[in-house]
Amino acid sequence: xxxxxxxxxxxxxxxxxxxxxxxxxxxxxxxxxxxxxxxxxxxxxxxxxxxxxxxxxxxxxxxxxxxxxxxxxxxxxxxxxxxxxxxxxxxxxxxxxxxxxxxxxxxxxxxxxxxxxxxxxxxxxxxxxxxxxxxxxxxxxxxxxxxxxxxxxxxxxxxxxxxxxxxxxxxxxxxxxxxxxxxxxxxxxxxxxxxxxxxxxxxxxxxxxxxxxxxxxxxxxxxxxxxxxxxxxxxxxxxxxxxxxxxxxxxxxxxxxxxxxxxxxxxxxxxxxxxxxxxxxxxxxxxxxxxxxxxxxxxxxxxxxxxxxxxxxxxxxxxxxxxxxxxxxxxxxxxxxxxxxxxxxxxxxxxxxxxxxxxxxxxxxxxxxxxx
Numbered sequence: 001x002x003x004x005x006x007x008x009x010x011x012x013x014x015x016x017x018x019x020x021x022x023x024x025x026x027x028x029x030x031x032x033x034x035x036x037x038x039x040x041x042x043x044x045x046x047x048x049x050x051x052x053x054x055x056x057x058x059x060x061x062x063x064x065x066x067x068x069x070x071x072x073x074x075x076x077x078x079x080x081x082x083x084x085x086x087x088x089x090x091x092x093x094x095x096x097x098x099x100x101x102x103x104x105x106x107x108x109x110x111x112x113x114x115x116x117x118x119x120x121x122x123x124x125x126x127x128x129x130x131x132x133x134x135x136x137x138x139x140x141x142x143x144x145x146x147x148x149x150x151x152x153x154x155x156x157x158x159x160x161x162x163x164x165x166x167x168x169x170x171x172x173x174x175x176x177x178x179x180x181x182x183x184x185x186x187x188x189x190x191x192x193x194x195x196x197x198x199x200x201x202x203x204x205x206x207x208x209x210x211x212x213x214x215x216x217x218x219x220x221x222x223x224x225x226x227x228x229x230x231x232x233x234x235x236x237x238x239x240x241x242x243x244x245x246x247x248x249x250x251x252x253x254x255x256x257x258x259x260x261x262x263x264x265x266x267x268x269x270x271x272x273x274x275x276x277x278x279x280x281x282x283x284x285x286x287x288x289x290x291x292x293x294x295x296x297x298x299x300x301x302x303x304x305x306x307x308x309x310x311x312x313x314x315x316x317x318x319x320x321x322x323x324x325x326x327x328x329x330x331x332x333x334x335x336x337x338x339x340x341x342x343x344x345x346x347x348x349x350x351x352x353x354x355x356x357x358x359x360x361x362x363x364x365x366x367x368x369x370x371x372x
Contacts, residue, residue: 037062101326141200160248184227
């Protein structure tokens, strides 16, 4: 099948690496025949890199609707700012083209629901490229927990703080503005975590969160902004199966960052990407977990995402990283934001279904103001 990329920014390199891995392993799914970016120089440079790695040069476009019309594509991977996801997806579907979306699924839950409805309306596939649940390592960890390797999950603890020095995350100012990104780092990075939490231990029922903007001004040496998206959130949550969680996201750390996830069960502790320590102090290494639980799964998460997209289109196979699961992960993020906004615990389903949306209303208002 033929695929195009809409957006040739930093993340496009990881997606190209995924396609290269599939080619190297003779798992041919998609041929990257077209790329699009508003900056023609960036698109041309990326096309040259595609040629170097895959052996052919894709067509270059600067207007994605023109690419949809003339590119002869079966699918596209959308690698754009969060506030553009729902609009571009609808355009792709109406052009008869399937979509793989870069996380988060949408800027906010209401637009995520629209994207799912549009996929059904146009009878097209919509998958999510979510590396936190794809690839042999992540699939193996989820399977291991579900198989009972560490027993019943009691607690999940996640601490993720970044030292930006009052500059921009990933060098992009828009990630700090909720009218473009949906929130601060809790939506950009945090949705990775919520997707992983729910994949490992099932639905999260309720959350309570405190959120703040500590850094009122950011500057990258050229541009100064005043963030509207939260730079810090401290959240507790409860799974439907009774497990508890403690989760912190922040881009406002100074001096020293923290990064770690601990999953505690009745029989042991899983450190994602590292090992399992069981009650008798024996260690099961990450490589052993992969060999035991996911030996058949491709290692690279982005390669896996393209296999999932291809199988969903060609075989109607349900993907692990589905749009529905992406909406669930987004719902947990916005439940935390809603809680921080209202000062009350929030049921995740009330966010996913649209019954509560006080925080989301502030996102939509900022979107509308920015575009006017």
